[in-house]
Amino acid sequence: xxxxxxxxxxxxxxxxxxxSVIVIGxxxxxxxxxxxxxxxxxxxxxVEKEKGEKALSWANLCMExxxxxxxxxxxxxxxxxxxxxxxxxxxxxxLEPGGGTITITTEGEVSGHIRRxxxxxxxxSNPLNVTSWQEx
Numbered sequence: 793x794x795x796x797x798x799x800x801x802x803x804x805x806x807x808x809x810x811x812s813v814i815v816i817g818x819x820x821x822x823x824x825x826x827x828x829x830x831x832x833x834x835x836x837x838x839v840e841k842e843k844g845e846k847a848l849s850w851a852n853l854c855m856e857x858x859x860x861x862x863x864x865x866x867x868x869x870x871x872x873x874x875x876x877x878x879x880x881x882x883x884x885x886x887l888e889p890g891g892g893t894i895t896i897t898t899e900g901e902v903s904g905h906i907r908r909x910x911x912x913x914x915x916x917s918n919p920l921n922v923t924s925w926q927e928x
Contacts, residue, residue, distance in 0.1 A: 840905070846880055847907040848927065850900025854882035855909050855925075858896050862887070862913065863920055870896065879903075889915055893923065 854875060861868045870887030880902035888895045894913045899906060912924040 843902045843905040844907060847900040847902040847905040848909075850875075850877075850880045850882040850902060851898045851907050851909045851927075852900070854884050854898035854900065855896065855911055858884045858887065858898060859911070859913070859920060859922075862894070862896075866916065897928070 857875065858868075858870060868887065870884045872884060874881050874883040880900060882898060882900040885897040885899050885908070886895070887897075892915050894915055896911045896913065897908060898911075899908045908928045910924070910926055910928045911922060914921040914923060
């Protein structure tokens with residue numbers, strides 16, 4: 793039947809083939825895990841960016857409210873209750889006159905992400921003259 797030499801050679805070939813399949817399989821599994829892990833991380837970064845953008849939208853909302861209040865009442869001093877919704881909130885932090893300019897700061901928050909906006913408006917301008925609008 794089989795002599796010892798043929799049996800040893802067949803066993804070695806079988807061992808090499810089995811080892812090759814295991815190594816290649818492990819490499820493929822690691823590649824799949826790496827690709828999947830990267831995709832999950834990218835999705836998480838996208839969600840975080842979206843929350844930051846929503847927080848900025850909330851800050852803009854409060855700024856529009858503050859500017860509207862200032863437009864209707866030149867003695868408006870800011871403050872008041874925060875505006876809240878299902879996915880976030882905003883607040884008018886400061887309204888500081890000085891040097892012919894009123895500086896308004898608002899803050900938006902969504903799931904722990906906070907964004908702030910600062911707007912400068914010329915004092916006693918009608919209509920309101922916004923000279924600066926920036927995220928801080």
